Amino acid sequence: MSQSEIAIRLRDLGRDYGDRPALAGVDLDLPAGASLAVLGPNGSGKSTLLRILATLLRPSRGEVTVLDTPLPGEAWKLRGRIGYLGHEPLLYEDLTGRENLEFQARLYGLEKQEAGRRIEADLEMVGMSRRADYRVSDYSAGMKQRIAICRAVLHRPSLLLLDEPDSNLDPEGREAARSLIGRRDQLAWQGETAVTRVAVSHEPEKARAEADQVLELAIGGVAP
Amino acid sequence: MTPFGQAFAAIVAKDLRTELRTMRSLPAMVLFAVTTFVIFRFGLDRTALSGSLASGVIWTTLLFAAVLGINRIFLPEREEGGFDAFRLAPVDRPALFAAKAAVLFLYLAVLEVIVVPVFAVFFLQEWSGLAPMIVVLLLTNLGFAALGTLISSMAVNSRARDLLVPLLLLPLVVPLMIAATGATTHLLDAGGPSYDKFGTWLLVLGLYDGIFCLVGYAVFDFLLED
Numbered sequence: 043m044s045q046s047e048i049a050i051r052l053r054d055l056g057r058d059y060g061d062r063p064a065l066a067g068v069d070l071d072l073p074a075g076a077s078l079a080v081l082g083p084n085g086s087g088k089s090t091l092l093r094i095l096a097t098l099l100r101p102s103r104g105e106v107t108v109l110d111t112p113l114p115g116e117a118w119k120l121r122g123r124i125g126y127l128g129h130e131p132l133l134y135e136d137l138t139g140r141e142n143l144e145f146q147a148r149l150y151g152l153e154k155q156e157a158g159r160r161i162e163a164d165l166e167m168v169g170m171s172r173r174a175d176y177r178v179s180d181y182s183a184g185m186k187q188r189i190a191i192c193r194a195v196l197h198r199p200s201l202l203l204l205d206e207p208d209s210n211l212d213p214e215g216r217e218a219a220r221s222l223i224g225r226r227d228q229l230a231w232q233g234e235t236a237v238t239r240v241a242v243s244h245e246p247e248k249a250r251a252e253a254d255q256v257l258e259l260a261i262g263g264v265a266p
Numbered sequence: 267m268t269p270f271g272q273a274f275a276a277i278v279a280k281d282l283r284t285e286l287r288t289m290r291s292l293p294a295m296v297l298f299a300v301t302t303f304v305i306f307r308f309g310l311d312r313t314a315l316s317g318s319l320a321s322g323v324i325w326t327t328l329l330f331a332a333v334l335g336i337n338r339i340f341l342p343e344r345e346e347g348g349f350d351a352f353r354l355a356p357v358d359r360p361a362l363f364a365a366k367a368a369v370l371f372l373y374l375a376v377l378e379v380i381v382v383p384v385f386a387v388f389f390l391q392e393w394s395g396l397a398p399m400i401v402v403l404l405l406t407n408l409g410f411a412a413l414g415t416l417i418s419s420m421a422v423n424s425r426a427r428d429l430l431v432p433l434l435l436l437p438l439v440v441p442l443m444i445a446a447t448g449a450t451t452h453l454l455d456a457g458g459p460s461y462d463k464f465g466t467w468l469l470v471l472g473l474y475d476g477i478f479c480l481v482g483y484a485v486f487d488f489l490l491e492d
Contacts, residue, residue, distance in 0.1 A: 135346055148268075
C-alpha cells in the first residue's frame with residue numbers, strides 16, 4: 043500500500059506522563075477511509091493515543107504520520123482536517139448550542155450561508171433543532187454530547203477521532219449520531235474523500251463488528 | 267488557514283457576548299475600584315488630591331482592578347476546553363493572543379470610563395488634566411493588555427493561577443506603572459496640567475507596549491503547546 047493510501051501510520055509510538063508510561067510500542071497502518079476501533083482497559087492510553095493523533099499531545103517517542111503529515115513537526119498542516127470528539131464537549135457553557143456552532147464555523151473559516159445550512163442540517167440530524175437556542179449550561183450531558191458531535195464534524199473533516207462517542211447518549215441519540223459520526227456507509231455528509239474513523243470503545247463486541255481494524259491496548263503497551 | 271482577522275473578530279465577539287450575558291469580570295473590577303477610592307478618601311482624610319499623590323492613587327487602583335480581569339481572561343478556555351478547540355482549528359495561534367489582549371483592553375477602557383469620573387468627583391478640584399490623560403490611559407491599557415494576556419496564558423493551567431498572576435505580573439508591570447504615574451503626575455497638578463517630560467513618559471509607555479505586544483505575538487504559539 044502506498045504512503046498516500048495510509049491515513050495513519052504509527053511506529054513504536056510511546057507517551058510518558060513524567061516517569062509513568064501511558065502508551066508504549068504502538069504500531070499501526072490504517073488505510074484511508076477505514077474504521078479503527080481502539081479497545082483496552084482504563085489507563086491503557088486510548089485517550090492519550092487519540093490526543094496524539096489529534097495533535098493535542100506530543101509523543102514521547104516513535105513515529106507518527108497522519109494524513110501524510112509527520113507529527114508533531116508539521117502538526118499545523120492537519121489543523122482543520124480532524125474532527126475530534128473527546129471526553130469534554132469543548133463547548134462554552136454561557137453560549138447557546140447554536141452560538142457555539144456558529145463560533146466554530148467562523149474559526150474554521152466557513153462561509154456564513156454554508157455554515158448556517160450545515161448547522162441547521164446537523165442539529166436536525168441529532169434532534170437538537172428546537173433546543174439549539176438554550177444555553178449549554180442548561181443542557182443535560184446527553185444534549186451536550188449531541189451538540190459536541192455537531193461541533194466535531196461541522197467542518198467536514200477527513201479524519202474522525204472519537205473518544206467513547208456514545209457516552210451520555212440514550213439509544214435514540216446513539217442512532218441519531220450515526221449519520222454524523224458513524225461508519226462511512228452511514229455518514230450523511232461524506233464527500234468525495236473517504237473519511238477515516240478512529241473510535242475508542244468500551245463495548246468490544248459491537249466495536250469489532252463495526253470496525254475494519256481493531257487496536258487493543260493494554261496497560262503499559264499493546265495487548266498480545 | 268482561516269484569515270487572522272476573521273478568527274480575531276470571532277473570539278472578540280464571543281468573549282464580549284459572554285461578558286455582556288454573565289457580567290463576571292467588569293462589575294467586579296468597577297466595584298473594586300470604586301471601593302478603593304472610598305477607602306482612600308476616608309483613609310487619607312483628604313477631599314482633594316493633586317500631583318503625584320493623585321497619580322499614585324488612581325494608578326494603584328487601576329492596576330489591582332486590572333489584575334481581577336487578567337485573572338479571568340482565559341478561564342473559559344481552560345475550564346470549558348476552548349484551548350483544545352482552538353488548537354484543532356486552522357487558525358494562527360497569535361490570533362487568540364491578539365483577541366484576548368483586545369478584549370482586556372476594552373474591559374480596561376470601560377472600567378476607566380466609569381471610574382475615572384468617580385475619581386475626579388472624589389478627589390480633583392481641577393479637571394482640565396483629564397483630557398490629555400486619555401492618551402496615558404490608552405497607552406497604559408495596551409501594556410496591561412499585552413502583558414496581562416501573556417501572563418494569564420502562562421498561569422491559567424496552574425492550580426495556583428490566582429497566586430501566579432500577581433506574582434509574575436506585578437514585578438514586570440513596574441516600568442509601566444512608573445511611566446504611567448510619571449506622565450500623569452503633572453497633568454493632575456492643583457494649578458492645572460503642565461507637560462514637563464510628558465512626551466518622554468509617553469515614549470517609554472509606547473516602547474513598553476511595543477516590546478510586550480511583540481513578545482506575546484512571538485511566544486504565544488509555544489505557550490499553547492502541551
